[in-house]
Amino acid sequence: MMGNESSQLRGLEIQEKPVDTTDFWSQYQATISDSCRYFSLKSDGSVSVFKGEAVLGPLWALSTPLEKFSNNLLKYRHPCIVRYISAWQxxxxxxxxxxxxxxxxxxxxTQTPLQICIGLNNILQALVFLHEQAGMSHNNVSISCVYVSGDGQWKLGGLQYLCPFxxxxxxxxxxxxxxxxxKAVDPNEDSYELTSKVDQYGFAVLVDDVFKGRKDDEVPHLKEFKKYCRDLLQNPDPSKRPNLSEILQNNFFNHEFITIYKFLNFLPLKGEDEKAQFFSNILEMLKCYDEETVAKQLGGLLLSRLTLLDQTARKDVVPFILKPKNERPHNGEQPGFFxxxxxxxxxxxxxxxxxxxxDSQIRMLLLAHFTKFVHVFTHDELSQHILPELLLGIKDTDDSLVASTLICLSELVPILGADTVVGGKRSKLFTDGRPNSVTNTAVSNKNLNEQFYLSNKALGDFHCSEETSDLNSSAYDQQISLNERPSPVGGESVENENTPIQLYTNEREEIVIEEEDWDDWDSSNRYLEPIKLGRADSIEHNENNIIASESEYMMNSIINISDTVSKDKPATRTLLLQKAAIEAKKNIVDISELDIKNQKIDYSKKTADEFDFFADMMPVIEKQEVVKVVETDKNKDFVSKLNFVPDESVDENEGWGDSWNE
Known part of the structure; x- marks a missing residue:
């Protein structure tokens, strides 16, 4: 009695309806949540569960048929025998x-003749193993003891009658x-003294049953092999029946397709030269056969671990197996095989x-060809199976593996979306800075490709769209574009602000300045420095000319501008300010004049008709209550500090002083 109730597999879900029922058991399909251990055709953890009750009979006194079947599966392991997973009561x-x-x-x-041929080869391999390595006789070779695995391989089962010779x-x-x-029982079986040839007779009946209704020319040497089974394997004299290992030497099990299958099955036993020659020609040989048969029978072997790790196979076979045929070849590249x-x-x-x-080598190989087959997976397969494995790969210590994984993750972003691939909270950190005219126009893929190409070129490869100035050449006619300078608060508006103006610095030199290209107001020295026109002596000044601060420049230029505004209306604000700047520089004789304490202002020349440009800039302070001050002789002529006007009796050279008196 094997196992107990506690040995049941965790996460096992058994379907209620059986798929097959025999005298000894019922077979059910089931799934296990731990699908990483039990692979199936769908890779969903599918398994098969057999349920059997006690059976009466002389052979089942100690154990039921299913228990004996389970014990033999556990004891005798072979690739062509049904694989044991677990058993419990x-x-x-x-x-x-x-x-x-x-x-x-x-x-x-649904089996093709080539699939049947390979299947019989598998069953024969399992029987040879039991006879020659285990010393056991199967005693029940028939269709009922043969199973087909998820990948289409025939597996030997029905080991409940297995016994030593x-x-x-x-x-x-x-x-x-x-x-x-x-049908598989020899009618004269009881009269034979030699009982070790029972399985030969059963195998001959199996060959006849599986090829029933098939044409003899569908598989090479099929007609000859059927005759071989009738004459030798079913010979009335058991002593004339050949051993099972001799049957494997028949031409029926040695044609080209079977040879390819056997070579892939016994790949570890082959030398490097044999494998190199084999993988160099295998695709050409397989083109002669039905691709579905090739995929079902050889697909697992072509993508086995040993094949993927072989250098010749990685170069001549794997790239074509991992690429569907429907893709168009690029630059002479050959299409896929399937x-x-x-x-x-x-x-x-x-x-x-x-x-x-x-395995890092297998994973790197899959990542290298990821773009060829990523489109064949469904959205759920990518998000539930592929993506978790890729996210696991970016945590590896191998930099090459991580880099290749990140490239493959980028391929999933257009398919699954960045939220699924990257995860976490995202926000819009970048904006489209193109002008409206460009933003509203759809950019073709060709233009995008050109932009990507140009972005990778060196600066020296581009042709400059603007003319550059030569410092050694004449610069008299060069134009200087300045950034737009905002108008001051309260300043007057100019009707034609975009009209370029000319400022003559002397009789020979000329510059053109566009008003809309002025710099910001905080650049105090930009408009006070001599304008450079390509040579140091482009502007002539007096020896004592000194660059003034912007405040001094503004104070000294306003008076000169006021006279010009009324007389020369076509002149723009920019021209007036530039002229005032030049005049202010010429009038500065001593640097001490820049000190506000030493400035001499003649208020007697100020007339009532003079226009005050800063009138609109005067702050207005609203007072909620008015404090009445009693007039005295001392404060009769009280003046606010903000409206300070010096007394005519005060010496002009004294200045404002360090403190104010009420």
Whole structure:
């Protein structure tokens, strides 16, 4: 009695309806949440569960048929035998969990002749293993004991009658005959003294059953092999029946397609030269066969670990297997091997499995060809299977692996969206700074490609769109563009502000300044420095001319501007300010005049008709209550500090002083 109730697999969900029912058990399909351990065709953790009750009979006194089947699966492991997962007892029912398999009788009609040929080869390989390595006889070779795995491989099951050759006798065969396949039982079996050739007879019946209704020319040497089975494997004299290992030497199991299959199966036993020659020509050989048969029978072997790690296969085979055929070749590149439909059905499930393999070489190979097959996955497959594996890859210590993973993650952004790939909260940090005319016009992909190309060129490769000045050439006619300078608060408006004006610095030199190109107001020295026109002596000044501060320049230029405004209306504000600046520079004789204490202002020349440019700039302070001050002789002529007017009796050279008196 194997196992107990506590050994049931965690996360196991068994379907209620059985897929097959025999005399000994019922087979159910189930799924396990831990799908990383139990791969199936759909890579969803599918497994098969067999449930069996107690059966009466001389052979089942110690254990039920399902228990014996489970014990033999656990003991005898082979790639062509159904893989054991777990077994447990639940009340009176015994449970056996195996890899995902289907009874051959359910899918036989969908099998191609080449698939049947490979399937028979697998069953024969398993029987040879039991006979020669384990010393056991199967005793029930038939369609009912053959299962098909998720990847289309035939697996041997039905090991409930398995026994050692030392225990195989006519009595044992007689007791087991009641439940064995009648057609596979030799009618004279009880009279034979030699009982070790039972499986040969059953295998010959299996060949006849699986090829029933098929044409003999669909598989090379099929007609000859059928005759071989009738004449030798079913010979009335058991001593004339060949050993199972001799059957493998028949031409039926050695044509080209079977040879490719065997080579891939026994790849670890091959030398480097053999593998290099084999992988260099394998695609040309496989083009002669049906691609669906190739994908179903050889897809797993072509994407096995040993194949993916072989240097020749990585260069000559894998790039074409991982690329669907429907893609158009670029620059003479050859298209993929499988069509899109076959690729999705048979290759895509294996790719999902491979992304769960923790091998850096395999992962790097998948990342290198990621753009070729990423479009075949559904949105759910990408978000639930591929994306988590890629996010795991960016945490690896291998910089190359991380870099390749980040590139593949960028391929998922247009498909899944940045919210899914990047995660977390995002906000708009960048804006489109193009002008409205460009923003409102759709930019073609060609222009975008050109912009990407130009962005990677060096500055020296671009042709300058503006003429550059030569410092050694004549600069008399050069134009200087200044940034727009905002008008002062309260300043008068000019009707034609965009009209370029000319400022003559002397009889020979001329500059053109556009008003809208003035710099900001805080650039105090920009408009007070001599304008450079390509040479140091472009502007002539007196020896004592000194660059004044902007405040001095403004104070001394306003008076000169006021006289010009009324006389020369066409003149713009910019021209007047520039002239005032020049005049202010010429009138400065001593640098001490820049000190506000030493400034001499003649208020007697100020007339009532003079226009005050700063009138609008005077701050207005509203007072909610008025304080009445009693007039005295001392404060009769009281003047606010902000409206200070010096007394005529005060000496002009004395200045304002360090403190004010009320």
């Amino acid at each position: 639940q009340r009176s029912t015994f449970h056996l969990a195996t890899e995902y398999v289907q009874p051959l009788g359910h899918v036989l009609t 030392t225990e195989l006798n006519p009595a044992y065969l007689k007791h087991s005959r009641i439940h064995r396949y009648d 069509s899109l439909g076959v690729f999705k059905e048979h290759v895509k499930p294996r790719l999902l499995q491979l992304f769960g393999v923790r």
